[in-house]
Amino acid sequence: MTDVDALWPRYRGPDDLSAIEALPLSDRGLPSTTYALLTRAAELWPDQPALSVLPDGQRWQHPAVHTFSDLLADVHRTANLLRSLGVGRTSAVALISPNCDELITATLAAQLVGIAAPINGALSAGHVAELVGRSGARVLISGSPDLDPAGWTIAQHLVAIGAVDTVLILQATGTVAAAPAPELAGAAVHNLTELARTYDGTAFTGEPPAATDLAALFHTGGTTGTPKLAAHTHRNEVTDAWMIASNTELGSDSVVFAALPLFHVNALVVTTLAPLLRGQHVVWAGPLGYRDPGLYGAFWKIVEHYGVSAMSAVPTVYAVLAQCPIDADISSMRVALVGASALPAAVRKDFESHTGITLVEGYGLTEATCASARSFPDHPRPGSVGQRMPYQQIKTVRIDDTGRWHDLPRHTVGNLAISGPTVFPGYVTERTTDRFVLDGLGVLVDGWLDTGDLAWIDDDGFVHLTGRAKDLIIRGGHNIDPTVIEDALLAHPGVTAAAAVGRPDIHAGEVPVAYVTLRPGAGCTGEELHAWVADKVSERASAPKSVTVVDTLPVTAIGKPYKLPLRADATRNAVVEALSGLSGVEAVDAGTEGGSTVVTVTVNERADREAVESTLSRYPLTYRVQCPR
Structure with missing residues (x-):
């Protein structure tokens, strides 16, 4: 078996899984870290395009293009800059910015010199501050005021409360800083690329990371209270990227379209690391990604122009694309991946009949790095999100009232559990002077991860989700x-x-x-x-x-x-109905606080407050009654 055969086995259908696993993962010759992955790409394909980043959906013919060698040099410069600012192996770098070409470089550089901590700038200022504080990051990489006005407000807040003391600013793709970096009292502020140009791009001047070192801290979404920070090692990310890239449908000549935000694991692992490992060209949408209305009007032309072979998106994107007239040759598109939420039958039918492209479902979660199951275009398994990926193990369990796990047989619904090399080491619960304290917080048991999803598994290892526990x-x-x-x-x-x-x-x-x-x-x-x-x-x-x-x-x-806003709406409707016969009730509002629904009832002086509270107390809900006058 050649090194190429070991790295890229046949993986076209479900029957290939056993043959792949016959060779130990340790014998496959994977790069040890995301930096080793990048240097390998630059050595094998130095002059081939690695990234074409679109300014936005309307200017899709004017991308910023970076070869694999360009990308490595830029990562070296940025990593050496971060190192000069005191970032070390156990230091986190916070990144808050819409997608742009500089953000891709900065994320990879942060993983080289220390630990990347990408954060969704749309979270509340309080949540962002807590995540930055928990990560221990003192350096913030932020979109410029022009690129991300809301994110810049967050950056100002973080500086004002003393959470960070250095801010490096990113520019929109295809632009350069038109003026010196704005000043913020209490922090050093620089335009990142402008400053990075003064650093060595031929090599990293520090000690490269090891496979077991932390590469990134990804927050888990923040839909119920403050998001948790899930830690990923370099081995986690490289292994999962290889599992995704080991797709016989796509080779090194394939072009991948990317539009999900880089604060999410899919964007990093599926559309950054996996293509780097395979030598594939990635075409990145502009800062709004799939939220850019201009993207849809030009989407099929973009597919034809760049020869896009694969894309990854959520069902709502495919629902929109199913309504977009096909005004180009889209025969290059071979794989359209879909995940993150259930795929409605109507969306699948509409998209596939409109385009002739088969939607391929997948499944994963941040705590298992990214992807844990995949489907196959030529081997449909209706109702399934895919077969477990190589070297990952899956089972379903029943968790009793004492917290003990009981393994369940195939075809039995229970909590889906995953083990293997992509399972994360834990959530960040504390930071000491030289390391992070990690804890599974109840989801890790003897190396197995409780996904929180309800599912059953068929005899071929295909996962059939039935809901969230x-x-x-x-x-x-x-x-x-x-x-x-x-x-x-x-x-x-x-x-x-x-x-x-x-x-x-x-x-x-x-x-x-x-x-x-x-x-x-x-x-x-x-x-x-x-x-x-x-x-x-x-x-x-x-x-x-x-x-x-x-x-x-x-x-x-x-x-x-x-679902939290829907629960709040349903709760409000129930309370409005319950109080409809009582006078003096002026308003009923329902919102989410700490992941729970809280109802606020506003009454006037004529209300029988005791009757209002008596009625509310008969329902299983959290409420407060207020009389502002």
Whole structure:
């Protein structure tokens, strides 16, 4: 077996898994770190394009292009600059910026000299400050005021509270700093690329990282209280990148389209590290990514112009693309990956019939680095998110009231658990003077990761998700999996997305209600869908009490379903109905605090406050009653 064969085995279908695992992972010759991965790419393909970064969706023909050798030199310069600022092997560098070519370089450089800590600038200032504080980062890499006005406000806040003392500014792709860096009292501020040019680009002047060193700290989304920081080692990231790149459908001549934000693991592992490992050219969307309206009008022309072979996106993106006229030759597109949330049947049907491109589902989570299961274009497995990836093990377990795990047989629904080389070492709970304190916080048991997802596994190792353990709706002591309701609604030809949540109920504790979005021109109402779905769910208790049609369902910044606003809306509706017969009630509001729904009822002087509170107390909810005058 040649070194090339060891690194890139045949991996075209589910039957290839056993042959791949017959060779130990340690014998495959993977690079040890993300830096070794980058240097290998620069040695093998120095003059080939590694990145073409678009300024935005309208200026897609004017990218900033970087070869593999260019990228390595830029990473060296930036890493040497960071080292001169005191960043070391156990130091984190915070990165808050929309995607741009400088951010890709900065992220890889931060992993070379220390630890990258990418953060979503759309989080609240308090959450961002807590994440930066927990990471211990003193250096912040931030988008410029022109590139990211909201992010720059966050940067000013972090400096004002003393969280960071050095700010390095990134410019929009294709631009240079038009003026000296703005001043911030309490911090040194520099334009990153301008300053990095004065540093050596031929080599890194420090000690390169080891496979077991931490490479990155990724926050886990922040949908329930302050996000947690999940630590990744270099071995975690390189191994998962190899599992993704080991795709016989794509070779070194393939072109990958990237548009997800770099604060998410998919953007780093799937569309940065995996292509670097394989020598693939990546075309990056502008700073708005898939949120750029101009991108969709030109998308198929972009595919033709750059010869795009593969892309990765969430279902909502494919729902939009299914409506975009195909005005170009898109025959180069071979793989369209989809994940992060359930793929509605209507979205799959619309996209595949419109484009002729098969949607390939995958599954993963931050705590397992990124990807843990993949599907195959030529071997469909309806209802599955894919087969486990090589060298990762999966099982389902039942967790009893004492926290003990009990392994379940195949085809039995339970908590999905993963083990193997991509499982993270833990969450950051503390930082000492020279290291991070990591803790599994209950999700790691004897090397196994509890994903929090409910699933069953078939005989070929394909994962069939059935919902989130924490999303269960408990109706009178009866557990209802919201996926049962959502799948039933998604079978309706007019429904493009569905989400079921619990609504407080005076008798049952909570009852299920559903929210849906519709295909344009569908014309059906919530009442009609309510009547329709009642006959489609598997048991009467699961039938939703109502179905509400909305324009969009809430999602996180990376497109994952975000049910907390829906729970708040359902709770508010229940309280409004309960208080409708009482006078003096002026307003009912419901919001999310620390991951829980809190209802605020505003009354006037004429209200019978005791009656209001007596009514509210009969429901399982957190509330407060206020009389501002």
